[in-house]
Amino acid sequence: MPHIPVLLNEVIEGLTVKPGGLYIDATVGAGGHAEAILEASSPDGCLLGIDADEEAVRLASEKLARFGDRVVIVRANFSDLAFVARREGFIEVDGILFDLGFASFQIENPERGFSLYADGPLDMRYDRSKGFSAYHLVNRLKEKELAEIIRRYGEEPKAHRIARAIVRARPIRTTLELARVVEQVTGPGRGRLHPATRTFLALRIAVNDELGALRAALPQAVELLAPGGRLAVISFHSLEDRIVKEFFRRESRDCICPPEVPVCCCGHKATIRVITPKPIRPSPEEVEANPRSRSARLRIAEKITQKGGG
Numbered sequence: 001m002p003h004i005p006v007l008l009n010e011v012i013e014g015l016t017v018k019p020g021g022l023y024i025d026a027t028v029g030a031g032g033h034a035e036a037i038l039e040a041s042s043p044d045g046c047l048l049g050i051d052a053d054e055e056a057v058r059l060a061s062e063k064l065a066r067f068g069d070r071v072v073i074v075r076a077n078f079s080d081l082a083f084v085a086r087r088e089g090f091i092e093v094d095g096i097l098f099d100l101g102f103a104s105f106q107i108e109n110p111e112r113g114f115s116l117y118a119d120g121p122l123d124m125r126y127d128r129s130k131g132f133s134a135y136h137l138v139n140r141l142k143e144k145e146l147a148e149i150i151r152r153y154g155e156e157p158k159a160h161r162i163a164r165a166i167v168r169a170r171p172i173r174t175t176l177e178l179a180r181v182v183e184q185v186t187g188p189g190r191g192r193l194h195p196a197t198r199t200f201l202a203l204r205i206a207v208n209d210e211l212g213a214l215r216a217a218l219p220q221a222v223e224l225l226a227p228g229g230r231l232a233v234i235s236f237h238s239l240e241d242r243i244v245k246e247f248f249r250r251e252s253r254d255c256i257c258p259p260e261v262p263v264c265c266c267g268h269k270a271t272i273r274v275i276t277p278k279p280i281r282p283s284p285e286e287v288e289a290n291p292r293s294r295s296a297r298l299r300i301a302e303k304i305t306q307k308g309g310g
Contacts, residue, residue, distance in 0.1 A: 005032030006101060006234055006293040010280050012040050014300040015095035015230045022093040023047045024085060024224070026078040026217065029103045031060035037097070038067045048090045049073045050081065052127040052208075055105060077127065079213040082220040092226040098233045100214070100240050101296065102126075102204075110175070114204065116194045119176040124200075124207045134203045138178060143167045153211075153239065154202030161185045162199055175200075201237065211239060218247045222271050225303040231272070232300045241279065241297050248274050248301050275300040 017040040025034040028049030038047050049060050057075045064071045076084045106112050110120030122135040147163035150156045162185050169181045182196035221231050235241040251272045255264040279297035287294045
């Protein structure tokens, strides 16, 4: 299946893309959002695309080649956003996008280890040149540590039972082996979700330190924006969305002292204003056309013109 960019029109509108603007797609993926941003910013808008996945960098480079020197594609983790942006000359930018979903080419290639339905090695790394794979977590962690990952990141109520079953079944080498072990604990499941979905999600988040990278990247993004520039974040599960929501709430306030403190002593000044008090969700028509969009949430904020004011 081709990768279909989620909430595409809403992203372009939310970023207020304009001709000649400077933009960063911090999760360029297969290049769908980036292509639309470059088209909307014609004739001379420029875009920096960043992705930790080598395959994503290749696909995006091919897709966006027609834009010539208007686009720069870099392989990096968005936790290093500020360093990469400054190195490439993208400072005081007009818009930054994070699409925290993963692409069709990642799901559908069994060798990547993301799929619940095709057998492949337990990898799950976006950048396969770094870090520990899911195989390491599944086969090396203590039962208590594994259960905590599955509970915290997957919000799986049967985390401890699943972890115990995994430890007893070791070594587990492939995705389908792991899925079967989890299914033996949870049962076949009901509805559209595979019973091992939460466990796979938890392992993927842990392997790639996704939540830590997001926490590190959001302040860097605000720092890189020009006054009036927009930050858009598409999240796909509650843990990501909670981080974005809390960051937006905190950075849109002049004081973040606890309520019981009578006089402000934090010295914090607002840096953004929230454009979307509630997240934008895909329309029923989009969900029907692209079922993977169903859990998407888009939040948008704008860097304030004057520090401490709107």
